[in-house]
Amino acid sequence: MAEKILMKGNEALAEAAIMAGCRHYFGYPITPQTEVAAYMSRRMPKIGGCFLQAESEIAAINMVIGAAAAGKRAMTSSSSPGISLKSEGISYMAGCDLPALIVNVQRGGPGLGGIQPSQSDYFQATRGGGHGDYHLLVLAPSSVQEMADLVFKGFDLAEKYRMPCMLLADGTMGQMMEPVELTERTGDPAPKPWALTGTEGKRRPNIINSLALEPAELEKWNEERFQRYDIVREKEQMSESYRMEDAEICVVAFGIAARVAQNAIDAAREKGIKAGMIRPITLWPFPEKALKAAAEQCKSFISVELNMGQMIEDVRLAIECKRPVSLCCRTGGMIPSPDEVLAAIERAAEGGK
Amino acid sequence: MSIVFEKPRALTDAPLHYCPGCTHGIIHRLVAEALDSLDITGRTIGVASVGCSVFAYNYFNCDMVQAAHGRAPAVATGVKRADPSKIVFTYQGDGDLASIGTAETVHSAARGENITIIFVNNAIYGMTGGQMAPTSLPGQVTQTSPYGRDVNTVGYPVRICELLATLDGTGYVERVAVNNVKNVRNAKKAIEKAFRNQVEGKGFSLIEVISTCPTNWGKTPQDALKWVETDMIPYYPLGVYKDKFSEEAAK
Numbered sequence: 226m227a228e229k230i231l232m233k234g235n236e237a238l239a240e241a242a243i244m245a246g247c248r249h250y251f252g253y254p255i256t257p258q259t260e261v262a263a264y265m266s267r268r269m270p271k272i273g274g275c276f277l278q279a280e281s282e283i284a285a286i287n288m289v290i291g292a293a294a295a296g297k298r299a300m301t302s303s304s305s306p307g308i309s310l311k312s313e314g315i316s317y318m319a320g321c322d323l324p325a326l327i328v329n330v331q332r333g334g335p336g337l338g339g340i341q342p343s344q345s346d347y348f349q350a351t352r353g354g355g356h357g358d359y360h361l362l363v364l365a366p367s368s369v370q371e372m373a374d375l376v377f378k379g380f381d382l383a384e385k386y387r388m389p390c391m392l393l394a395d396g397t398m399g400q401m402m403e404p405v406e407l408t409e410r411t412g413d414p415a416p417k418p419w420a421l422t423g424t425e426g427k428r429r430p431n432i433i434n435s436l437a438l439e440p441a442e443l444e445k446w447n448e449e450r451f452q453r454y455d456i457v458r459e460k461e462q463m464s465e466s467y468r469m470e471d472a473e474i475c476v477v478a479f480g481i482a483a484r485v486a487q488n489a490i491d492a493a494r495e496k497g498i499k500a501g502m503i504r505p506i507t508l509w510p511f512p513e514k515a516l517k518a519a520a521e522q523c524k525s526f527i528s529v530e531l532n533m534g535q536m537i538e539d540v541r542l543a544i545e546c547k548r549p550v551s552l553c554c555r556t557g558g559m560i561p562s563p564d565e566v567l568a569a570i571e572r573a574a575e576g577g578k
Numbered sequence: 579m580s581i582v583f584e585k586p587r588a589l590t591d592a593p594l595h596y597c598p599g600c601t602h603g604i605i606h607r608l609v610a611e612a613l614d615s616l617d618i619t620g621r622t623i624g625v626a627s628v629g630c631s632v633f634a635y636n637y638f639n640c641d642m643v644q645a646a647h648g649r650a651p652a653v654a655t656g657v658k659r660a661d662p663s664k665i666v667f668t669y670q671g672d673g674d675l676a677s678i679g680t681a682e683t684v685h686s687a688a689r690g691e692n693i694t695i696i697f698v699n700n701a702i703y704g705m706t707g708g709q710m711a712p713t714s715l716p717g718q719v720t721q722t723s724p725y726g727r728d729v730n731t732v733g734y735p736v737r738i739c740e741l742l743a744t745l746d747g748t749g750y751v752e753r754v755a756v757n758n759v760k761n762v763r764n765a766k767k768a769i770e771k772a773f774r775n776q777v778e779g780k781g782f783s784l785i786e787v788i789s790t791c792p793t794n795w796g797k798t799p800q801d802a803l804k805w806v807e808t809d810m811i812p813y814y815p816l817g818v819y820k821d822k823f824s825e826e827a828a829k
Contacts, residue, residue, distance in 0.1 A: 249656070249659060249660060251656065275659045275660075277655070277659060279652065279685075280681050280682070280684075280685035281681055283649065283652070283681075283682075284649070284652040284655075284681065284682055284685065285652075287645065287646065287649040287652035287653045287655075287656065287682070288652050288653070288655050288656035288659070289656060290643075290645070290649075290652075290653050290656060291625075291643070291652070291653040291654060291655060291656020291657040291658075291659075291660065292656040292657065292659060292660040293656075294643045294653070294656070294657060295623070295656070295657045295660035295661055295664070296660070297660045297661075299656070299660070313646055314646065314649070317645075317646050321643075321644075421623045421641040421642075421643060421657065422641070422661070422664075423620055423621040423622065423623065423640070423641055423664055424619070424620050424639075424640060424641060425620040425621065426619070426620040427620075430590075430635075430638070430639060430640055430641050430642060431641045431642075432635045432636075432641070432642050432643075432644075433642070433643040433644065434626075434635055434642075434643070434644040435644065436632060436644055
């Protein structure tokens with residue numbers, strides 16, 4: 226077992242990416258994820274990798290497209306306004322079936338917003354963000370350890386299903402320090418017969434492209450992609466249950482919100498309220514199975530989020546509106562306190578909203 | 579019987595979709611001839627852009643990736659950094675390279691990326707039906723400058739070779755044309771040199787090729803070639819604007 230070291234979330238994810246075999250990082254400075262770029266700029270030249278500070282977020286994501294098209298494990302990282310700029314490239318990547326890792330260390334929005342932690346890019350991440358019919362794999366870490374672990378998972382899933390994967394963190398996850406265990410992993414990169422490696426005169430050219438002017442052809446491409454998405458929905462839902470065995474009130478929270486909610490649940494239990502939590506780890510695919518099962522047991526749900534209520538829509542959809550769902554949220558970079566979440570649990574226990 | 583002319587091996591058999599009189603076909607052939615002559619097709623990766631030449635991925639007999647509008651130099655940067663032993667080129671029009679992709683163009687040059695850019699300037703947006711381009715001439719009538727390009731309201735054309743020549747990272751920039759045999763021969767030499775620079779690991783090369791768009795210019799193919807001579811070339815003079823590599827070699 227590797228020893229635990231104290232690391233910032235942003236640095237843990239950067240080191241994990243290197244351990245996962247990523248040798249191509251392209252980025253552009255933006256708070257609160259700049260440590261990722263700074264870390265990569267120190268490490269990549271020492272290990273024969275490529276760190277490149279692009280002229281814009283748009284250029285950075287297109288450099289990722291180039292390196293991914295050439296068959297490499299490539300990544301970029303940014304924060305909310307930067308992800309909006311990358312959305313064009315992310316759509317192209319989805320349309321070209323290219324795997325890569327995109328990290329969003331979210332900050333408050335809309336617009337330039339603020340630089341404090343937020344989860345207000347939930348819709349953007351889980352609905353695709355750019356134009357067209359597509360999804361991203363979306364992973365939501367709630368500890369520094371998971372910032373690292375989900376990087377490995379993200380690259381593997383992206384390559385397995387040939388889709389871009391977004392690690393949806395927030396300013397707290399990026400900035401806080403926790404002990405983390407980084408274990409060397411050989412990984413199992415999927416074969417890439419589609420990659421642009423040069424024909425060497427031995428095969429027909431590989432073409433990476435998202436253009437199909439013939440509508441029937443484009444429809445077929447999209448349908449094939451959604452068949453793959455169906456497999457992802459079936460096989461890759463990930464969530465963690467906390468004190469759910471006998472829970473009557475189910476809190477749903479991810480990332481830093483889940484850390485706060487956990488304290489509130491413990492406090493509620495001390496007051497005799499049977500509260501528990503389902504923490505989505507994959508936001509897309511959303512852990513519908515776990516929530517649907519919880520709807521059989523719990524009398525109400527609370528969605529705790531750092532936004533004005535975005536995931537709450539997926540909670541309602543997952544439980545098919547069978548139980549009331551209330552919202553406990555702060556936005557703009559504010560984080561709900563354990564007391565605020567406890568109060569929401571108490572209101573739900575009393576049957577109110 | 580001796581063979582005097584052959585289709586380059588670096589072109590596929592796909593029939594080109596370009597309009598009659600458009601010079602994209604000639605430029606495709608010159609690029610393919612350069613790949614043949616340097617024997618690099620098997621290790622070349624091309625980047626198609628958005629515009630009339632978007633289907634270039636069907637015409638070149640090498641691995642190809644299609645980039646978003648203006649982003650080809652960034653995609654090419656990613657491909658090249660992924661494997662510097664590959665030869666990477668972009669093929670872009672004027673709207674793509676000199677308007678929406680200006681930042682990617684300027685910064686790939688400033689970085690001295692070891693890539694080759696083929697910049698086809700026909701002073702108009704062809705694929706979308708003839709709108710004013712960043713390189714449309716003053717007074718030029720287009721769909722979105724129906725009274726002629728008025729420099730007082732929309733400003734002046736962008737001269738890319740002159741602009742890039744000011745950057746230290748730029749290696750080789752030359753403007754050529756393909757409106758007559760002599761110019762085609764010069765263009766062929768320039769394009770081959772731009773690829774040879776990359777093979778030799780020298781750095782950033784861009785060849786601007788003055789091209790025609792008879793359809794959207796509203797001219798016959800013959801008149802379009804004449805307009806290149808009488809109007810385009812005077813505004814965009816042909817020649818080498820920078821050749822850092824030859825200057826360094828001469829020192």
